[in-house]
Amino acid sequence: MSLRPRWLQGSRQGVYFNPGTSVHFHIITLFPEYFDSPLSCGLMGKALEKDVLEVSRINPREFTRDRHRTVDDRPYGGGPGMVMLLDPLVQALNAMPPGCRKVLLTPKGKPLDQSLAASLAKENDLALVCGRYEGIDARLEELFDLDLVSAGDFVLNGGEAAALCLMESVARFLPGFLGKQESAGEESFSSGLLEYPHYTRPEEYAGLKVPEVLLSGDHGRIAAWRWQKALENTFRQRPELLTTRPLTSNDLDFLHGLQKTRPARNLYLALVHHPVKNKMGQESTTSLTNLDIHDIGRVCATYGLGGYYLCTPLKDQQVLARRLLSHWREGPGARANPDRALALAGVNVVSSLQDAVENVESLAGRRPRIVATSASGAGDIDCGQVFERLEKEPVLMVLGTGYGLSDRVVQEADNLLTPLRLLGGYNHLSVRSAASTIVDRILGDFA
Ligand SMILES: C[S@@+](CC[C@H](N)C(=O)[O-])C[C@H]1O[C@@H](n2cnc3c(N)ncnc32)[C@H](O)[C@@H]1O
Incomplete structure (x- = not known):
């Protein structure tokens, strides 16, 4: 060693x-x-x-x-x-x-x-x-x-x-x-981390004491404490730096144990099946897609989102979605694959986007900012700005199925997210791919 x-x-x-x-x-x-x-x-x-x-x-x-x-x-x-x-x-x-x-x-x-x-x-x-x-x-x-x-x-x-x-x-x-x-x-950055904090005399000032370990004379403990403080400073101030150096399993355990503010809890996704556009640009309704329910649910669980709403006004589709969720959350699916039960725990079936908004409001204590998504248009908010909003208010990110959200959903939203790959020619991601890319761009590895 x-x-x-x-x-x-x-x-x-x-x-x-x-x-x-x-x-x-x-x-x-x-x-x-x-x-x-x-x-x-x-x-x-x-x-x-x-x-x-x-x-x-x-x-x-x-x-x-x-x-x-x-x-x-x-x-x-x-x-x-x-x-x-x-x-x-x-x-x-x-x-x-x-x-x-x-x-x-x-x-x-x-x-x-x-x-x-x-x-x-x-x-x-x-x-x-x-x-x-x-x-x-x-x-x-x-x-x-x-x-x-x-x-x-x-x-x-x-x-x-x-x-x-x-x-x-x-x-x-x-x-x-x-x-x-x-x-x-x-110093800061040379190890890929920010530096640990420094203290000097007096030992106590305005009731604030120098950490006891620094007075102990135990160089091993001091070095370990400084290393953890460097990790913590970096995690709190510049979390993106943590990805630039290898972390040991001890480092990861320590980071897991830190008290975290969770902007991710303030982010919610709504997958809208009505009103969306069809091939001809007319307002229509789409059917549920099993893969979207599972894969977007897994994204929400992995990134620790506040919730995921399937919005469909069709009663038979709601019944189908609830049966499917119950199979994986409480039925044979949950026993065979408990991880999937966790992934689908945050999925809610609602009749409309308005119901999703009201549900978020009841959970978060205030109306969410509604951010529509589209593969076209310039958008007026990017993922970095959404992250900043999450520290102040809940955000409901609205994803469309079919040929995209109907114009009225986009117009009534508070913001339109800047499209992914806005300069590209071909731009037809599946909604579940778009959902995972958007969530990762907003939250990254550490939020
Ligand atoms: C007033 S600045 C010119 C700014 C330039 N018109 C622009 O918009 O990028 C004059 C000079 O200051 C220097 N300068 C200004 N900002 C700088 C920065 N952030 N980093 C390094 N050099 C800078 C550059 O040498 C630049 O040519």
Whole structure:
């Protein structure tokens, strides 16, 4: 068994713990003075003094040839603002040392993360091109092999603030930058998890005590506690990160035991058999489909939904559905296959969509938001937005059979979900396939 702390183990360990010895950052910027303060204080200032890293600032203005030292011009095609000229930037980049990796800071780039920072820390020379104004003449990207990097999905005044984020995150991987070499590996993201919480003196403040285990001096218990807190922080704040690293069965047991808020309980599905469209686009009624009852029921049970409604006004179809459900929930089917009884436990047979709405209201204590679905149309809510609604209110997702929900159901709904594969040509999923894709896009693995 490895004696390394667990957050230093894992498949991506090699990426994180094989940095180069030093990086020379070549910042290409119209505002070299922007970096005066950040590079003169704290760890960055010390690292520069100790030659742990080097920084050069290159102003593209130095490469201009005209009297006014022009670095920008108006955009072709019109529009507001100015665009940075190619030639000064081309010359600045041509002046970089051989083998220099060239980064363009831009909102359309790959989002900067710990893994990218670790990979950049292996370089000897990094050129950081900082745009200003409306941006840079697009042909720069054709002339050079550039790594496009973004600080996040927001727009800054210039690339300088993004370059600073990049430099600091890269520098933390360099030997001699942090107090001890392994610190960077223990931080958030390096292990694929967020970090555990830190505490310092006093032991008690405003009635809040430092967790007892941290005062115990028992390093094994402390390491185990920190690992679980890292798992818990990640689960609560950024659950999608949990899918990026392998979890042990102990980790999974621990995560299962955490107190969960369950947005999934607020999601309900209605499968509508009337009013739906037929082949000619006329309003009609469809028959139940055994597979839809079972498969969508299994989706609802797997993802922990609040309920699933089969909506049919036809009395004989209701009788048939109830017989079928009773066979699997209480009859011979339940004894032969208890899992299927669980899957079908949340299925309700109702006469209309209105009955389903009223049933959800009685369970959830408030009227649900009704979200219709369709393979066509633009939609006005996507799966991510539905997830956000689930934290505030119940949502009844309405699925149509036949040739889709009738227009009046769509018009009376609160929202229309953006279609799956909205740019595709062929778009004819079975309703049970659509149901599982939609539910998974809304809830993912951890909600
Ligand atoms: C005002 S911005 C230009 C924004 C551009 N018109 C757009 O809508 O994408 C000027 C410069 O700031 C930098 N910048 C702005 N936001 C950024 C971000 N999120 N990440 C990295 N660089 C950014 C880029 O270098 C960009 O060329």
